[in-house]
Amino acid sequence: MTITISDERAFAQAVQANQAARCRQTEFDFIVCGAGSAGSVVAARLAEHPEVRVLLLEAGGSDEAASVTEPALWPHNLGTERDWGFMAEPNEFLNGRSIPMNMGKVLGGGSSINVMVWARGHRSDWDYFAAEAGDDAWNYASVLDIYRRVEDWHGPADPARRGEGGPVYVAPARDPQPTATAMLEAARSLGVPTFDSPNGAMMEGDGGAAINDLRIRDGKRLSVFRSYTYPRMAQPNLTVITGALVSKLTFDGNRVAGVDVILDGQPVRFHAAREVVLSLGAVNTPKVLMQSGIGPEDELARHGIKVRQHLAGVGRNHQDHVSFGCIWEYREPQQVGNGGSEATLYWKSNPTLDAPDMLHCQVEFPVPSAENAARGVPAHGWTMFAGLAHPKSRGRLLLSGPDADDAMIIRANTLSHPDDMASALASVRMCRELGNASAFRHLVTHESMPGNLGLEDMQRYLRNGAVTYWHQSCTAKMGRDTMSVVNGDLEVYGVRNLRIADSSIMPRITTGNTMAPCVVIGERAADILKAKYHI
Known part of the structure; x- marks a missing residue:
């Protein structure tokens, strides 16, 4: 009707x-x-x-x-x-940053x-x-x-x-942009299977890549x-x-x-x-x-x-998906489709895990953190967020007062668990392999950030670039x-x-x-x- x-x-x-x-x-x-x-x-x-x-x-x-x-x-x-408009407390593990x-x-x-x-x-x-x-x-x-x-x-x-x-009502992203389809091709080139949907069979095993529902x-x-x-x-x-x-x-x-x-x-x-x-x-x-x-x-x-x-x-056991933006410059400006997030990848860094620990989200415009933006943001580019699907860091919520207008204290403790930094390094490593794969060569000129950094510089980049997926x-x-x-x-x-x-x-x-x-x-x-x- x-x-x-x-x-x-x-x-x-x-x-x-x-x-x-x-x-x-x-x-x-x-x-x-x-x-x-x-x-x-x-x-x-x-x-x-x-x-x-x-x-x-x-x-x-x-x-x-x-x-x-x-x-x-x-x-x-x-x-x-x-x-x-919640803000987490300044976090020593994020170089003192407060993240929205x-x-x-x-x-x-x-x-x-x-x-x-x-x-x-x-x-x-x-x-x-x-x-x-x-x-x-x-x-x-x-x-x-x-x-x-x-x-x-x-x-x-x-x-x-x-x-x-x-x-x-749920449907795959309609007419996905070249960046999204290239991500799937890149995943296949790295041995990651692709699926018709990120739900269903893909979420019953090791994961994979797919156009978003x-x-x-x-x-x-x-x-x-x-x-x-x-x-x-x-x-x-x-x-x-x-x-x-x-x-x-x-x-x-x-x-x-x-x-x-x-x-x-x-x-x-x-x-x-x-x-x-x-x-x-x-x-x-x-x-x-x-x-x-x-x-x-x-x-x-x-x-x-x-x-x-x-x-x-x-107020205990606070968890959230944390991610780190990797950005590439387009050869030519590209359209943004369906809100900008049209493809995703879930994968295990270790096959013994019970679920994928890497959550990669493709976004069709550049999204740096304020701290990492000084490295140079392309006028036209795309971002792949290298995310942690199951971070081990745990936060806590505290009261600032007894009344309704007293703001909550969000002690997110992002990256406080040492295993999360190791997982972040592995996730960004795979993210860079995806974005630098041959599937993207017709779309991008180069990787804008983070680039090939040494361990200390990469850890600094991650602490300065960590953002939330807004999944508290x-x-x-x-x-x-x-x-x-x-x-x-x-x-x-x-x-x-x-x-x-x-x-x-x-x-x-x-x-x-x-x-x-x-x-x-x-x-x-x-x-x-x-x-x-x-x-």
Whole structure:
């Protein structure tokens, strides 16, 4: 069925009228905090049932902006009101640098401002989740069923692994630019296999190279919010409120009863008859937990916060994909296609690893760090980010104060583990072999950076060039040890009627971009809640 512009306008008007009618309600069955890639799924799935009253709270604003809908404009969101603008602390392992930790603050969260890559994670990631949780519902076979259920795949047929008709439109990058196809040719020349998709078979073994799967249809971005939640916003049982900063959880004994929110500068309290779900991301979820009295006793005591539940792991185990830009100069200017990231490579530096440890992302324009830009940035060039898929460095999040407007301290500790420098050197070495392969000779004049540096100079280049892939995670991890925050059903230990559904529950960061795994986390949370409450 074709949807006309008049249909879209009529629906938008129905949404506006319905949401205006809902805005004074304060009593709900479920409150979902955060409209990112997981929260949008949870709210939409619960709202499928007309008798269930669902509130979705988002601190950011509307996603109706050209920089959100136009794939090529995604970098224009960084540093704007659609970005939380987090910064990591100065890091001695990065030569004292503070690196930005951008995160989406808008309906759709990261899925509204990211590069739209759909990356499912490796088989071993999900099997590790299941082992940590003690629950096979998290293993690869179970998660594969979820992916088949939610996908609307528009690529080469793979019925054993891909789905059709689901809410998540996914397709290979359309008409990829020569830089992307050359990357695949270069990979083959180095003995790395290439695949029709970076998902499916490629993520069940040693890895490989492929054209990216993207969330772009008819030249427009598709956020998770637009795919899941927006189509239900004309329903009277779903309320979506923007500009709503969740400040604290409210309690009745050890049961979470609702949330306190700062809305238009004023405090508002919302009540949840059944449960509250935190989907605020790997920075704000531990922040709200700690400021509500759930977290490490010593950290809460520093700020005079009464301890409701000691959980030593809140804010610990911070993980992120770190990468290092290698840049080549084009012979002639090239077009930027599909937002600029059209090909990727995952590979093992050691065949005994359970998953690829190298994550290479091709970008069709030069992206140096500020510190390395002085080496000379070509006017026209491309970048291959040599990334670490499973860094061993672990960071920690700390409170700077007890209030909602007190910024979080992000002690990312990037490159603090010595093995990460060794892995970075291996990843950049392979990245340079790829970019300097014969497949690129018709496109580039030379390698602009880093070049053939000695060990000390290369390590300095890496410490000056390390940047994040913006995949912060694991700060309220799922598991059964003393550092775990949630169990396999995503329930916060020691607290009733509170669950977490976002990247913070990952026991370890998944191989690749984190949007797709967050959708799975949202689906699992919704399935668990629907089963418990028979809805």
